[in-house]
Amino acid sequence: MSESRILASPPMLVIVLSLVIASFFSTTAGQIGVCNGMLGNALPSPSDVVALYKQQNIQRMRIYGPDPATLEALRGSDIELILDVPSAYLGRLAGSQPEADKWVQENVQRYADGVRFRYINVGNEVKPSDGRFLLQAMQNIERALSGAGLGFKVSTAIATDVTTDTKTPSHGRFKDEYKVFLGPVIEFLMSKQSPLLANIYPYFSYMSENGNIPLDFALFNSQSNSFTDENSLPYQNLFDASLDSVYAALEKLGGGSMDIVVSESGWPTEGGFGASVENAKTYVNNLIQHVKNGSPKRPGQPLETYLFAMFDEDKKDNGEYEKFWGLFRGQQPKYEVNFN
Secondary structure (H helix, E strand, C coil): HHHHHHHHHHHHHHHHHCCCHHHHHCHHHHHHHEEEECCCCCCCHHHHHHHHHHHCCCCCCEEEEHHHHHHHCCCCCCCEEEECCHHHHHHHHHHCHHHHHHHHHHCCCCCCCCEEEEEEEEEEEECHHHHHHHHHHHHHHHHHHCCCCCCCCEEEEECCCHCCCCCHHHHEEECCHHHHHHCCCCHHHHHHHHCEECCCCCCHHHCCCCCCCHHHCCCCCCCCEEEEEECCCEEHHHHHHHHHHHHHHHHCHHHHHCCCCEEEEEECCCCCCCCCCCHHHHHHHHHHHHHHECCCCCEEECCCCCEECCCCCCCCCCCHHHHHCCCCEEEEEECCCCCC
């Protein structure tokens, strides 16, 4: 189109640009959320946290258990929420439908008139020792939601390390001790057309290999295909390889059509090998752009993804690097993130 024709039709140009912008925000901004962990000192108040999410155009949040002050602050905000049922409750909820009904009434139904619940996540990174409770707890919570007239989807979040044989993504499978209880869970999720939540952390693989994995491959900066899977799928980054290993594991248990929601991913700014502000900034901003386009196994399929995390959590005690995943220190950003 010539410059003269563009200049001659400003109303049409405005309409086209408006449609492009609307399409952009509906397909990209809506895909990114941020986890709101609360194991830190001197964190902003829940109302300030919600205001910060809105200021930064963060449209989705995950919290790791029902926090009444946060749920109240979310009323009317239009921020979509993943609410976790803490793993410590699994046994109690699995053993009693009335307990599940009560949990839903107090923590979901009470706020459902003003809070946009997206998923109720039953258990985070459930270990084999608690796996026997998981399916029944999920079923009881789902029945409680249905009984209350609430159609929110139920899921559970798995850790990156529940899969094995991941160096070739198409070989990915669930470890035997997880497959025992995840198999029935996946069947249940399939029957409800619910996604599986997965915490995908390239950083942990990079850290454990102590530099044997190229940093560019972990940070989405590889300029060419680093390797090709035996199914001829090309991999330029560690995130795709990790994610597609989970897709492959699902296929082996009959869940090949399931969607995955990346319920956590991030990079620490200090406290461990390869942790730095610059690496975290690179990883997070590249991830936001990358998930618009899916993975080699699911090309062109935007991936709902939650960054970990909004704030540093200095009360964590299982490794110094666990304390420094925050995008913000207080209400001050550690580095620039483009959520648009």
